[in-house]
Amino acid sequence: MIKKTACLLLIILQIFLLSGCWNYRGLNEMSVVIGIAVDKAPDSGNYQLSFEITDISTPIKDKGVQSKIVESEGKTVFDAVRNAKKRIHNKLYFGQTQLVVFSNEIAHSEDFSGVIDWFLRDGELRETICVVISQEKTAREIISSKGIGQSIVSNEIRQIVETDEDATASTSAVEFYQVFNILRAEGKSLTLPEIHNVVNNDETVIEVNGTAVFKENKLVGYLTSDESKSFLFAIDEIKGGVLTVSSEGDDRDDISLEISKNSTKRSFDFKDDKINVSIHTDTTVFLDEAMVHNNALDDKQTAALEDAAAAKLENDITLVIQRVQSEYGSDIFGFGNMIYKKDFRLWNQLKDTWDEQFIALEVDVSSDVHIVNTGEIEKS
Amino acid sequence: MQKEMISARQMFCIIIMFIFGSSVIMGVSSGAAQDSWMSLLLAAVFTVPMLLIYARIIKLFPEKNLFEIIEMLFGKIAGNIIIILMVWYSLHLCALVLRNFSEYIQIVSMPETPQLPIMIAMILVVVYMAKSGIETMGKWSIAMLSAVFLVVIITILFSLNKMDFTNILPFMENDFKSIAAGAFRLYAFPFAETVLFLCLADAMKKKDSPRKLYLYALLFSTVVLLLVILRNLFMMGPGMVGASYFASYVAVKLIDVADFFARIEGFISMNFILAGIIKITVCLMAAAKGTARLFGINNYRKLLLPVSLLAVALSAIVYKNVMEMIDFLRFYTYYAVPFQVIIPLTVWIAAEIRMHKRKLA
Structure with a gap:
């Protein structure tokens, strides 16, 4: 009898010891990143990252989920990601990231397969993230503009790009793992969707504007929306x-x-x-x-x-x-x-x-x- | 103590789960890019003669395990040396698989948890399973094999919309040499590792044909591994398959049906845990049985816990990091030859000679 009771007590004790997680992270302790914009500081050559994060402080009932922008700078992409911690007490969480925008300057001047490395290597980010090139001066301008259909513009861009082939045929969507594959493929060059800002009803919004053309690792030019349609026909x-x-x-x-x-x-x-x-x-x-x-x-x-x-x-x-x-x-x-x-x-x-x-x-x-x-x- | 016996069907399921062990996750890397499926088929062909030898040994000495056979054939001293070697192999393999498992968990889902608790949690389950006996393991395998198989089929069905079937082209770009080299790697890991079932052969009934059992298990697991290889290739393309440590995991991560059915890579981890448990249990049982034989202990179950602690300790020191783990696969092909080929071959030849003599006498 005593043995049984002791066993039972031990089992009950286990409930407290074994439940929960080793490193619990609640929603209140993380900032969910939806979109990332990657820029380069002109003078220092550092990477400047802007993260569009969900803002859960405002009531979601009235206005839907709102977003905020966090900016950070670092010597490498990941350095910049971690440096964001200096400005925001929560750790950034990338499991829900939908979109990465690269500025055209980075795509022009840097080895693109190097810049995307962290995004594929990190376990938290998914390989199906949508990749686009910004035609504005910086990539930040894209994710800081307003979405029309959704308050989180990164979500909207992703959905526009992904459904583009079915409706307008003005660009071709490429996911991150495909970027990796195409950059290493024989006899094939990379193309990515390009996005620019336009004024719509007195507000700055984004618009898909054709296809960015890469040669080997670098951006070399653009196709217009109409040309992209013919390009899609050809492929x-x-x-x-x-x-x-x-x-x-x-x-x-x-x-x-x-x-x-x-x-x-x-x-x-x-x-x-x-x-x-x-x-x-x-x-x-x-x-x-x-x-x-x-x-x-x-x-x-x-x-x-x-x-x-x-x-x-x-x-x-x-x-x-x-x-x-x-x-x-x-x-x-x-x-x-x-x-x-x-x-x-x-x-x-x-x-x-x-x-x-x-x-x-x-x-x-x-x-x-x-x-x-x-x-x-x-x-x- | 009554001897435990299991049915042919249970053994069949255990062998298949054992072969899946880590390979369903690691995505069966052969280094031959889009031709790796050919390597797999070739590896299966290479494996057949070895399996026939294993089966023949079991047939010659029904209801005996490898350690008993070795002692019978080579006497106490030479026999013990061979037994020590085989015990080392099973213990080492046990540690390697355990490490694979904890590295996987750390990289894909729990980067901040140290590996030791993960290993201990795993090994406790394994010891429990081994203590419950091979019968329990057999029944468990039947149930869980269907779960593992179902997951493979489901992931294939749901990834159909993203597959690019031209990824398999061009055929035979790699010359025969590199395809064969890949096949040898797959032969050593996972196929010929089934040599460990010789150590559990005493649980097989006399009337069951070990040859049939081995060959059917080989056929079934080859087909499923082929499906896995092709799924990964069609989903990701050879570049990404070659670049990922855990190709299956990444391939399943890409599944996204109508923005709704996505993020099912947890299934793959589940597969790994289920099949991994069987693989580690078989290794542990083999190691414990060998040790028991070595020290003349009747009941091997008493040794499971101490041997498992050895395995945990060993797995903590076998590799410094995951790069080393992947790199070791290259050496493993050669390292495993004595255990997978030479020892069974010697045992087989000795056994045939002995049988022949007995017949003459």
Whole structure:
């Protein structure tokens, strides 16, 4: 009996000893970081980090979760992260971080794979964080602006960027682990979404503004939103967006086609020491707007419209490829990677001179567009 | 004391859990980038002859364990030397797995907790499991194997939307030599580690065919490990797989279905704990049985606690840091050869000669 009681007592005692955590951290003891902006101090060369943290001091009921900005500076990225502790008594918590904004200056002048190292190495941050480049002078300006749909702008940016491919097709979202992979991939260069500030209803808000183009580890330039759409066509990442064409064949576009489905086939052939790449896009669209007076489309008109759209698409894709070839010389389309994956022996021969070959590459673009419906209106 | 016996099915599950042990987590690294799945298949092929030898030894001496067999074949003195070697191997392996486990916990989830409490918590469970006997372990394995398997399947299903199947291209970029080198590494860890089951063979019934058991377990675990390798590769690409210590963990971290079904990497830790417990228990049991034989103690269970303390102490000093742990895998391939190949081979040859003589006589 005594033995039993003693055992029971010991077990009860364990409740106090074994429950809880070794290092308990409550919500009141941490600041949840949603977004991080990485800048470089112009004079000292230190990293300046700005963290958008949730502000749980205000009542959430009336206004939703508000955010605050904490800034810090340090010799390395992590040094700056820890230095934030000098200004805020809570330790920053990165488990919920959604977004990292890099200033274009850092992307221009520094080895990008070095700058992102801490973000991948630290166990608290997730590998699926969204990465964007700021087109403003600093990255801080992006996360300190106001969100329209959400009070925490980092959340909003992430959602805009992630759903962009489906609706507007103006940039291509890349997650952190993919950045790591692409920077180490054969014959492929990195692109990241770029964000700038615009004035909307007298307030400064953010807007997605195309794609930042990297060459090896450094930022070399930008594609506009329209060019990004053609770029997405070329890499088979397009899932939505609008194609505008002119019904008269002039400069004024008056027909809107909504992209419903697209598949891009890419191939290459190697003849006489020259690589030829061909791209074929096959797009299904809905006619969603016709700003001209017309009758119900008959076969012939539909065919003409489809041809016009296809011709425009071919032209657009060719133009963006040519611009990237001549201005940036960076294989963001992953043509080299395609060769590597299909025929790595050939790639091993080409790889040393790929930069020059890419610039001189002949790309043959052909497009098919199919209009499958015209919305709710038969004729206008 | 009555001898414990387990069914073939239970043994099958224990062997599979043992092979999963740390490899489901470590993501089975072979160093052959996108060709590592070929290394895995090749490793499975390499393993078959060794497993046949192990099975033959068990068949020749039914309901006896390796230590008894060794003593019978080589006599007291030579036998004891071999037993000491095998005990060292199981003890060392026990410590290595324990360390893998605590390093993993420290890196991914509890950076501020010292490793020792984690190891002690783990080893207490393991000792409890070993004390409860191999029968209990067998039943437990049946239940938990389905949990582990389910997690692998679930993570694969939920990661389908993020998989990039072109990651497997180009085929055979690595030459045959490096694929084979990767295969040897996988052969030594985890497949041929099943040599430790020779030490538990006395719990196997005479009528169960050890050959079938070993080969089916090998087949099943190869298929699941293949799924794991391909999941990691399709999710992350060869670059990231090669760069991560715990590839499976990172791959599952990427799962995100409609912003809703995400952050399920805890499942992977669960897998590791479940399979890791079995692996450590088997090592510990083998070590305790060998020690008992060495000192002529009848009941090996008395030795579980002292041997487990040795294992904890050893695991605290085997590596300085995680870099060393990963680096050691390279040497392990060679280090394990005497225990995985030479000793079983000697035992087998001696056993065949003895059987032959007996038949003649």
